[in-house]
Amino acid sequence: MDRWPDEPRVYQRPPTELDRTVTPEWLYEWIDTGCVPADEIAAIRAPAPALNARSWITNGRTDAVRLRRLYDRGHTIRLGNLQRVMPYLAGLSRSIQQETCYSNYVHAFLTPGREQGLRHHWDQQMAVIVQIAGVKRWELWPPVVEAPMREHLESFRVWKDSYLEEWRDAGPAMVIDLEPGQSMLLPRGWVHNPFNAADQPSLHLTFAIRERTPYWISEKLVGGVIEDADFRRLLLPGDIHGDALPGIVAETRDALVAHLQSLDTHKLAGALRSLARTELEYTT
16 A cells, blocks of 8 residues: 556456456346446447437436447447445445545446447546456557546547557557456556457456545645635625735635644544545546
8 A cells, every 4th residue: 555556557366256246247137127327328439439328218217228239239338337336336446445545436348349439548547447258458558648637637638639640650558458357457647548359248347546646635625714704705796806806815825824834734634534435526
């Protein structure tokens, strides 16, 4: 826990309870019964964008026949936020948070043979990729942005077409064929182009690990000022439109600094540690 990977790593794992519980048959049955929450599904087949949710919804619910048809036509089916709907994965997700103090979520990706869902992109948090069945090939490149997080530096927000040309010209820094029984740590920001290069279907779970940052601490430090009535006082429209605003900003800054300097850091650290182990951040 006192070191953290900054480049991809692959680990061979022995058979675990996860492998025995989350099987391809289990997830295929979930799809074929229509029990998957409709708003947690994505269907993607490169190079086209993700399909509109109406493609697998009938009368507001998941249509199992239509969803299976999409899969049979080559679409990768992403089943999102399994920790919200599967008790076993909810417990596993909470165990990860208890150990690391990082909240997390779990997606499953089912990709037909010789097909691809998502193309080149990077993520805002570290991912633990757990290959369950089949083989998924991962072409990897080092980050082109520094420490992306939340909405900041998301790949689709800062995308440059020149990136793709550079990656293709240089070739991937790593190519990993992830096999059943293997797990891969993929640090945030690493560019990846995953696809199924084999004839057999691929199934993997992605545990997205929301790493804590000083920005998270800053939010908690600043958020505490709501307890002070001076920070809840009314700002009149004239204060915002008029010449007084720079002075109000300076007064607020000084009051905020005074508030921060008055905090008991040891007491606050204890509260933050408790929050880190229990706080659920359903941002994805």
